[in-house]
Each structure stands twice: as structure tokens, then as C-alpha cells.
Amino acid sequence: MTPRHHLDPSTVMAYAAGALSLELGVIVATHLAACAHCRRQVRDAERIGGLLVEQQQAAAVDDSRREGLRAAMLERLGESVPALPPRRHDDADAGDPDRLPAPLHPYFGTSLHGLRWRWMAPGVHCIRARRSGGGSLFMLKIAPGRSMPLHSHGRSELTQILQGAYSDALGHFAPGDVADLDSDVLHQPVTVPGVPCICVAALDAPLRFPGWLARRLQPLVGL
Amino acid sequence: MPLDSATGSPSPFEAARIVSTPMPQAKDSRDWTIEMVSVARSRDRDSFMRIYDYFMPRLCLYLRGLGSAETIAEELAQEALLRLWQRAEQYDPSRSRLSTWLFRIARNLHIDRVRREPGWIQVLDEPERMDVDDGAGSASSAESYAEHVDLKSRIDRLPAIQARLIRMSYFEAKSHQGIADELGMPLGTVKSSLRRAFLKLQDDVRGTP
Numbered sequence: 144m145t146p147r148h149h150l151d152p153s154t155v156m157a158y159a160a161g162a163l164s165l166e167l168g169v170i171v172a173t174h175l176a177a178c179a180h181c182r183r184q185v186r187d188a189e190r191i192g193g194l195l196v197e198q199q200q201a202a203a204v205d206d207s208r209r210e211g212l213r214a215a216m217l218e219r220l221g222e223s224v225p226a227l228p229p230r231r232h233d234d235a236d237a238g239d240p241d242r243l244p245a246p247l248h249p250y251f252g253t254s255l256h257g258l259r260w261r262w263m264a265p266g267v268h269c270i271r272a273r274r275s276g277g278g279s280l281f282m283l284k285i286a287p288g289r290s291m292p293l294h295s296h297g298r299s300e301l302t303q304i305l306q307g308a309y310s311d312a313l314g315h316f317a318p319g320d321v322a323d324l325d326s327d328v329l330h331q332p333v334t335v336p337g338v339p340c341i342c343v344a345a346l347d348a349p350l351r352f353p354g355w356l357a358r359r360l361q362p363l364v365g366l
Numbered sequence: 367m368p369l370d371s372a373t374g375s376p377s378p379f380e381a382a383r384i385v386s387t388p389m390p391q392a393k394d395s396r397d398w399t400i401e402m403v404s405v406a407r408s409r410d411r412d413s414f415m416r417i418y419d420y421f422m423p424r425l426c427l428y429l430r431g432l433g434s435a436e437t438i439a440e441e442l443a444q445e446a447l448l449r450l451w452q453r454a455e456q457y458d459p460s461r462s463r464l465s466t467w468l469f470r471i472a473r474n475l476h477i478d479r480v481r482r483e484p485g486w487i488q489v490l491d492e493p494e495r496m497d498v499d500d501g502a503g504s505a506s507s508a509e510s511y512a513e514h515v516d517l518k519s520r521i522d523r524l525p526a527i528q529a530r531l532i533r534m535s536y537f538e539a540k541s542h543q544g545i546a547d548e549l550g551m552p553l554g555t556v557k558s559s560l561r562r563a564f565l566k567l568q569d570d571v572r573g574t575p
Contacts, residue, residue: 151557152560152561152565152568153556153557153558153561153564155564156532156535156536156560157535157541157560158490160473160535160536160539161432161473161474161476161477161490161539162535162536162539162540162541162542162544163541164541165485168486168489168490169485169489171489172488172490172492175492186462187567188564189462189466189469189470190463190466191517191521191532191536191564192466192469192473192536193462193463193465193466193468193469193470194463194465194466194518194521195521195532195533195536195537196421196424196425196428196468196469196472197424197465198518198521199424199427199428204423209422212422212440212444213415213418215444216415216447216448217411217415219444219448220411220451222448222452224452224453245492246488246489249485249488250485299542299553325554347541347543
């Protein structure tokens, strides 16, 4: 499985900077688990982050404060090193088609067969994540050979294909591919015949407005 | 990747020593491989404190920019550097610069602290977890000193708006939507500017496709 549809560079950067919502981050991590190309992109983006940190002009710190912190650090160097959390060894069954990618486990469990689909519309089933932040994270199962209504998203949306495939004006999306759509993209996916198309998708967290503005705006923007 | 003396193959540190050649050191970007070897091999406190003195104020600045109060920023920066000391033998100079490694640690500590969402660290650890599969020190991910200096000059030369958007992403961890709202720019423009900036920097980093 070599993905042909990748993350947008702006998404890669936001992920590396820690600036994505958790929901979008989960989809990015799911894609990364399948895509060496995007993992390299992330490493480049982290490298830019490291460089920016290095480049900063260090502010002058009060001498006594700095000495206090140095002394505290030196004292801690003798602490015993906490044992590292064990590396997850779930790659052993990476070839198992029933196994969900590791980044999805906290939200959807570990296996496709264990999913409890809810009927949404003819040919369409859905599951919402068990827990998430303010945004939405969900899985969709769409029957083969079905055309979805034309739609756009209005917010950032990421969709990773796990099984089956669909086509739209942007191309053919197969397992491992991610659709990283701009909010203004209007599309009408059609699932290919054969097996149902199963994908996991996230929408950006709803906007949150502080204070009084929130109370006025939230009914208007439907939060 | 931990040092593995049992295999007899050169450890990352030895490999880095073998290929390292003297290079001029720019004021703001140093190669810390020698200090890290001393920390990993002989638990050398002086080497560690040289790294500490350089990075402590920079990490504090970074963490304050992300919105931490001064004392929290100091606490997280101390924690990040303590991890560097404790896990020094896991650092592989053929894979990443020390600043990249510290950036990851500090970013993860910050997210762990402010977001309190247990899923996040797992999400951010994914590329590191998969590193093993990508082969150690592959040419595309190795960060040579020369490439590093080049990247720095490229960042300096970015158009002002692209540089600003990059800083808002990395130093304020602002979402694309947050940046668009703050600057009154359309979301699509924010994303396309960041995309152009990244590709420009990356092109120069990689040299060849």
C-alpha cells in the first residue's frame, strides 16, 4: 500500500508545530502510519521548528534567576532515570486487514469487525469517536457503487481511506490515501464497486469565541 | 535508536565522528554532536551544561510564545533538558539535529501540559515510532551541518508574510483558521502561503527531489 494522495504541506507544518486540533491530528497520524513520504515531510517540518527555536535571540535573564535554575538542574542530574514506557508492538499484525491503524485505537477500538455501525442513510453507516475534543472525528462506511450528494465542508476536513475506494473530481482514493481538502472544495464522491468504502474523517474544531462575543455569535454560527 | 554495542556495527555517534569534518561554526547554529557523545558515554556534566546554557533561554522563549506563563515555561524547559540528559543515548545525530530533537520534546511537553488530551502524545509520537521502518540515517532525513546552515539562510530570505505565517504556526501554535482570523486573511490564502513557504524551504533542504 503506497499512498498516492498525500497531506497538504500546510497540514504537515501545522501538525509538526502542534497547531492542529486533536481530531485532525488523529487523521494525520493514521495517514503517517501508512505513508513514508509524509513521515519525511513531517521530519522536515520538525527540523524547521528546531531551527526556529535555535535562531531566536535569547532574552537577557536576571543572573540570580538563571543561577537558581542552573543549580536546580545540576541537582536533578543525579536523579534516577525513570523507565521508558514500553514501545508499542502492534506492528506485528500490521498485515492483518481487520486491524485498525494504531492511532485510531483510543477512539474506535482495535478492529474493523468490532465496530458498531449506526445507520445514517441508505448505504451509509457512521460511528462517532468515543472521545474527542471540540471537533468531530468519525468513521464512515459507504456501500459500493454509491454516489454521495454534492457537498463542500466550510471547514478543514481530512479523510483517510481504510478500505474500498472512491473517486471524485480530485481523483481515485484508495486505502492509505488521504483527502486533504480545502474548505471551498465542492465534491461528489462515488464509491467504486466491490467492497464498501470505509474511511475515517475529521472536521476542524468549531470556532470558539471568548466571552460576550461568544454568547452573541454562537447561536448565529450554530455552535 | 539506542546505542547497541552488541552488534559490533558503528553506533550513530561513532558514525558521525567518522564522517565529521571541521566546519566553520555560525554564531547561532552549532553542532552539538561532541557534547552529546560525552553526555551519552561518560555522563559528562560540563558538556551537558554547555548544551543547557545555550538551549535553556531559547526553549523558555519558545514555550512562552506558545502561551505558557514564565514559571511554567521554565519548568517545561528544565524538564525537556533533563530528558535530554536522561535519554542522551537515544539521540542519533545522523537522524536529526539536536535542536530538532529538543523541539519535539518541548512541543510534546507543552501539549501534554496544556491540552490534557491523552490521545495527543500518541498522535505526535507516530512519526518517531515509525522511524525504525524508514531506515536509520537515510539520506533524505539526515541533517548535515551544511544543509542546516542553508535552511537557516532560506528562512531568513522568505517573503515577510510567509515568514510571519511560519512564526505564527510554530511559535504561537495557531491553527490556520486562527491565523486567518487574526490577520483578516482568507483561510485559503493562509494555507497556500504556508504551502509555498514550506516547499521553498524543503526544496533547498533536499537539493534533489
